[in-house]
Amino acid sequence: MTIELNGGHYIQGRWHQSGEHFHRMAAASNQALPEPFYDANDTDVDAAVTAAEAAFWLYQQKSAAERAELLDTMAEELLADGAEIVAMAMLESALPQARLQGELGRTCNQLRLFAAALRDPMEPVIVDRAQPERTPLPKPDMRLGQLPLGPVAVFGASNFPLAFSTPGGDTASALAAGCSVVVKGHPAHPGTSELCTRAIARAIEKCDMPQGLFSLLQGHNPGLSTALVSHGAIKAIGFTGSLKVGRILADCCAARAEPIPFYGELGSINPQLLLPGMLEAHAEQLAQNQVTAMLLGQGQFCTNPGLLLAIKGPGLERFIATASNALAEQGAGAMLTAGIANAYRQGVESLLPQLELLAQGQAIAASHQTRPTLAKVSGKALLANPALRQEIFGPFALLAVCDSADELLNVISALEGQLSASVHGLEEELADFGPHIQRLAFKVGRLIFNQAPTGVEVCHAMQHGGPYPASTDSRSTSVGSGAMKRFLRPICYQNMPQALLPEPLKDGNPMIWAR
Amino acid sequence: MTIELNGGHYIQGRWHQSGEHFHRMAAASNQALPEPFYDANDTDVDAAVTAAEAAFWLYQQKSAAERAELLDTMAEELLADGAEIVAMAMLESALPQARLQGELGRTCNQLRLFAAALRDPMEPVIVDRAQPERTPLPKPDMRLGQLPLGPVAVFGASNFPLAFSTPGGDTASALAAGCSVVVKGHPAHPGTSELCTRAIARAIEKCDMPQGLFSLLQGHNPGLSTALVSHGAIKAIGFTGSLKVGRILADCCAARAEPIPFYGELGSINPQLLLPGMLEAHAEQLAQNQVTAMLLGQGQFCTNPGLLLAIKGPGLERFIATASNALAEQGAGAMLTAGIANAYRQGVESLLPQLELLAQGQAIAASHQTRPTLAKVSGKALLANPALRQEIFGPFALLAVCDSADELLNVISALEGQLSASVHGLEEELADFGPHIQRLAFKVGRLIFNQAPTGVEVCHAMQHGGPYPASTDSRSTSVGSGAMKRFLRPICYQNMPQALLPEPLKDGNPMIWAR
Known part of the structure; x- marks a missing residue:
């Protein structure tokens, strides 16, 4: 036409x-x-x-x-x-x-x-x-x-x-x-x-x-x-x-x-809290879902899940294996602009020397495309280096592996404000991680259970906007009928x-x- | 004790x-x-x-x-x-x-x-x-x-x-x-x-x-x-x-x-809109009330009525006569601090050459006191000089006399944000001044009818906070149960x-x- x-x-x-x-x-x-x-x-x-x-x-x-x-x-x-x-x-x-x-x-x-x-x-x-x-x-x-x-x-x-x-x-x-x-x-x-x-x-x-x-x-x-x-x-x-x-x-x-x-x-990097019981019970499904979510719109969602948080363990190893395999199959894709693709490439390249690369998707065919990337880092390194907690806009996710529940709590406490976060856990393990969930709530505008953050429902109870820098005014939402109040x-x-x-x-x- | x-x-x-x-x-x-x-x-x-x-x-x-x-x-x-x-x-x-x-x-x-x-x-x-x-x-x-x-x-x-x-x-x-x-x-x-x-x-x-x-x-x-x-x-x-x-x-x-x-x-200077019918019917009572309100706490209320707006006419002349007489009887008083008294004196002295002095209260006995002051200015002068629309914290009020309803509307439109404003009018004349009242509403956090602004009720429906500079966030109130939301x-x-x-x-x- x-x-x-x-x-x-x-x-x-x-x-x-x-x-x-x-x-x-x-x-x-x-x-x-x-x-x-x-x-x-x-x-x-x-x-x-x-x-x-x-x-x-x-x-x-x-x-x-x-x-x-x-x-x-x-x-x-x-x-x-x-x-x-x-x-x-x-x-x-x-x-x-x-x-x-x-x-x-x-x-x-x-x-x-x-x-x-x-x-x-x-x-x-x-x-x-x-x-x-x-x-x-x-x-x-x-x-x-x-x-x-x-x-x-x-x-x-x-x-x-x-x-x-x-x-x-x-x-x-x-x-x-x-x-x-x-x-x-x-x-x-x-x-x-x-x-x-x-x-x-x-x-x-x-x-x-x-x-x-x-x-x-x-x-x-x-x-x-x-x-x-x-x-x-x-x-x-x-x-x-x-x-x-x-x-x-x-x-x-x-x-x-x-x-x-x-x-x-x-x-926002929209942290995903992967709890041990859920990893043990559903590592493969969870891994598939995370890779799907991080690739939506070639990773160009404001609610893109860019940071995965977990405690080391056998369930997590299975998660890593499945997620790495799933990611390796993903194609390179054109970004909204060549400038965004360029910023992504620079961001990934600057961080990778400090990370363990888990998997990458197919190589790019042109400079305005991006290659999906999944990497791993220790909870300690994430705590020590604020640059690792910054957003890389595009199909990038970083898995931070903590040694203990205490270290995981410290990592959550060190996060900046986020639009959203998800808790992936079995109902029976949520009480054990009460302090983690509570601390996470204070970092986000929307706290999600066992779902990806990428679907931002247009409804009355939506809050899309979190503590700075996710938004400049955490008291306000940009989605949902409450947005009128701004x-x-x-x-x-x-x-x-x-x-x-x-x-x-x-x-x-x-x-x-x-x- | x-x-x-x-x-x-x-x-x-x-x-x-x-x-x-x-x-x-x-x-x-x-x-x-x-x-x-x-x-x-x-x-x-x-x-x-x-x-x-x-x-x-x-x-x-x-x-x-x-x-x-x-x-x-x-x-x-x-x-x-x-x-x-x-x-x-x-x-x-x-x-x-x-x-x-x-x-x-x-x-x-x-x-x-x-x-x-x-x-x-x-x-x-x-x-x-x-x-x-x-x-x-x-x-x-x-x-x-x-x-x-x-x-x-x-x-x-x-x-x-x-x-x-x-x-x-x-x-x-x-x-x-x-x-x-x-x-x-x-x-x-x-x-x-x-x-x-x-x-x-x-x-x-x-x-x-x-x-x-x-x-x-x-x-x-x-x-x-x-x-x-x-x-x-x-x-x-x-x-x-x-x-x-x-x-x-x-x-x-x-x-x-x-x-x-x-x-x-x-x-905030909390404008008082004195409508012609009300002046005609109740000039003397209105004048007494205004002087009482502007002297509360020696004028040190955030809702002090510091600006009176009216159209010229015989009712207004009676208002001026009564208000001037009432003000002349007021005593000088100590301010909260000597610094506040000093700022008041400097403010009044800097404006008076551009105003017509209507009345002053008794002379001060010490430099930490202030002398109540009522002055008059034309609507045109008020429009031309933003300094005349600034707050002088203390027992000071300025009456701006407009030639016409149109000029009054222009004066209202030129005001900065205010905590409150009052409309003093007979019920039957309010419709004639609909545009004035509407414009005034957009300047204030609280719009009052036939009452002084100085009583800030502690209740659910209070809004204490108006457009800048009355407050830095007009979406919020500092008084009333809604204040919790801030x-x-x-x-x-x-x-x-x-x-x-x-x-x-x-x-x-x-x-x-x-x-």
């Missing part, structure tokens, strides 16, 4: 071509594609943010039902263009069709989950009733509402060109909260961003929402990112990407005259007349929790 | 005298008091934080009921020493006895409110039930819990030596959340901090809680503050104080290797066996909201 692309920025309901241009690569071949994409400059940033601010004042007056309607319509419009969007994302990411079809479905489910949460809220409206007779002072009527923060800037991630990018979780939750959105599209998949923006724009028009509600800025110039997070009218940032870039932008946000929340998801703040209305109260705060709402 | 003071730091259940010492002042006379207080150094900081970290691992295992028991016992012990605590706070703050007795009651109510919230939570436990039959993939069991962040550092405020200091809101909410606490006592009232610490220490002992759960560090050296917020084991900060100091500490937190949440309440983060438990789940997440809890 041939798809015409504009290559420009979408601002205030129109496409604008401006500035320098760049070319994206076909990820599978690492060949440049002919269509130009433009690099947004400060004028474009200001135009998009100004439009977003004007739209915000109109949009925040819309009811929850109207916002839910917009989200549902966005899902419909994205699905209507599904074939083109998936084809474009395949071209730009080298991710397989089934994965991207699944990701599109997930992206639409996400939009619908927020719509459902707007129509059927989980949390009560907190009200303190007036007590005019109270002495020495009467108690006023106090009601706790929520206000959207304002225009939000969203940075698309390379590894989920749909679910964590232009139409992804941060865009959905910001719109659900009542915020307008300026997306900085990821330069690895600008065509996908453009197609998704077309669908979103149609939904905005169909629902009669303000035109400036959603903007797309394309570009690969770092100055675009810092200009966007530094703009005075931007009130919060959603970001998924590397620790290096994320920290630069977080520091920009903190240094503003008015600091703003920066929600960055910056990487773009809201409480406001107390004291003695406000009923007629002026926001609808959900008026007497008669069954969701009111009153004291 | 004579009260022996140790003057040292309370760490791991013992008092330590170390470092240089300083002398506090009797606030009413501005005379130095003889007892030495010690200035904590880096070794003291490390000792207190290390004790807090060890205590944290024990304390976070306590049940909500056990934490509630501790908070209730703290309230009892503080009340048992109430006479000594109030006398000491009077000496150190020059605040009147009735005010401090009320503040002690409020402080204890705050502790009890958190205890009640722990026993009777407002918010549901979010659960997604497993769907093992779902295709293409089964849905796991997902439950959303909460974990305490870790050891918390609390900075006492000078203006509420009890309710926002050593035994105040941040200490109470951190302990309620399951965090241990290191208080950096305010150097203006170290004796009060010491007495409160004694009561807290008895409660910790009675409830058999870990000794390191609560520490007090005394000092007036700024290095103590930066050492405390920079300590790697401290996981969050509660601060009430000046924009200048607060921003320095916020920047320290953001620059850490692991950035942590900084909850700073940094000042020291918690969500964690998702996926497929966790029932036996291992935290108690509130187990099947059978009626607070579970499940889908």
Whole structure:
């Protein structure tokens, strides 16, 4: 199929071509594609943010039902263009069709989950009733509402060109909260961003929402990112990407005259705790599952299980044998970008001299591919060298073998914050490892039992975000209906007349929790 | 009454005298008091934080009921020493006895409110039930819990030596959340901090809680503050104080290797919107109320109404006449510290040349006192000069007179973030000022109708914290049961066996909201 692309920025309901241009690569071949994409400059940033601010004042007056309607319509419009969007994302990411079809479905489910949460809220409206007779002072009527923060800037991630990018979780939750959105599209998949923006724009028009509600800025110039997070009218940032870039932008946000929340998801090695009883009983199955999980999307999942923790023993030896055999059969694969492949290679090469190589997959045929790698290290060495606990983004996993349960506890205590961790154990051995499990809980946003961390369920109870550096704000989630809260703040209305109260705060709402 | 003071730091259940010492002042006379207080150094900081970290691992295992028991016992012990605590706070703050007795009651109510919230939570436990039959993939069991962040550092405020200091809101909410606490006592009232610490220490002992759960560090050296917020084991900060100091500490937190949440309440001028109908109907009463509110605690309330906004008209002229007369009768008063009095005088002197002076209270008799001041300015001048919108901490209020409703809307739009604002209007005129009220809502944490902002109710629906610079995190409150959340983060438990789940997440809890 041939798809015409504009290559420009979408601002205030129109496409604008401006500035320098760049070319994206076909990820599978690492060949440049002919269509130009433009690099947004400060004028474009200001135009998009100004439009977003004007739209915000109109949009925040819309009811929850109207916002839910917009989200549902966005899902419909994205699905209507599904074939083109998936084809474009395949071209730009080298991710397989089934994965991207699944990701599109997930992206639409996400939009619908927020719509459902707007129509059927989980949390009560907190009200303190007036007590005019109270002495020495009467108690006023106090009601706790929520206000959207304002225009939000969203940075698309390379590894989920749909679910964590232009139409992804941060865009959905910001719109659900009542915020307008300026997306900085990821330069690895600008065509996908453009197609998704077309669908979103149609939904905005169909629902009669303000035109400036959603903007797309394309570009690969770092100055675009810092200009966007530094703009005075931007009130919060959603970001998924590397620790290096994320920290630069977080520091920009903190240094503003008015600091703003920066929600960055910056990487995680998602430790897998392999307990002795489980290894003894199911070493081979566990090994197969771990290799499958670490190879998903060629290891380019934020929940990729990159660190395996175990105590030495015969079960572990069987695990190593099976995992090594399984890994050796894996093919090399193209990464999202040649830069990611290069960083992977450098990371593995710098660590391998300190590790025991257990197995590698097939050799790479081109420099934008990666070779799956499984290596081993002692618990002591892992404790001694923080570099061994850093993320290598891609199909790499490190098995740390501890001499004892005590050493294992020390290793867990030394970990940085993680998005998730899994405990693989028989029910009867979990109590023996209570301190390990408890310590692990304090390191993660999600603690999983006997499952891989890679499936991030889109649901109400999800927490996707853990202690730093997994995320820059462990109090917030980027997935699940709770994500809406990152773009809201409480406001107390004291003695406000009923007629002026926001609808959900008026007497008669069954969701009111009153004291 | 004579009260022996140790003057040292309370760490791991013992008092330590170390470092240089300083002398506090009797606030009413501005005379130095003889007892030495010690200035904590880096070794003291490390000792207190290390004790807090060890205590944290024990304390976070306590049940909500056990934490509630501790908070209730703290309230009892503080009340048992109430006479000594109030006398000491009077000496150190020059605040009147009735005010401090009320503040002690409020402080204890705050502790009890958190205890009640722990026993009777407002918010549901979010659960997604497993769907093992779902295709293409089964849905796991997902439950959303909460974990305490870790050891918390609390900075006492000078203006509420009890309710926002050593035994105040941040200490109470951190302990309620399951965090241990290191208080950096305010150097203006170290004796009060010491007495409160004694009561807290008895409660910790009675409830058999870990000794390191609560520490007090005394000092007036700024290095103590930066050492405390920079300590790697401290996981969050509660601060009430000046924009200048607060921003320095916020920047320290953001620059850490692991950035942590900084909850700073940094000042507010709490705009009072005086609508024409209300002025016409009740100018005199409104004027009396405004003057009373701005003089509470000699103007040293964080919710002090420092900016009055109105449209010109005959009602406003009557308001000005009454307010000016009422203000002229007010006495000069001692401030919490001579430094605060000095900053007030400099602030008023620097602004007055640009203002029309309406009235001043009686002249000061000593340099640590302040003279109440009411001044007037045009809406245009206020718009043109941001300095006129800055806080002058103390008994100062500025009336901005606008030519039109449009100009009033522009003035509101130009305001920075505020803790609160009040709308004084007749019910029938509120709809006409809908855009003004809406814009004002986006500037504040609490929007009040026909009441002064100075009474900060301790209740469930309170929001005390607004957009920057009123607070550094508008998503959080420092007062009310919601304050506990600032020291918690969500964690998702996926497929966790029932036996291992935290108690509130187990099947059978009626607070579970499940889908």
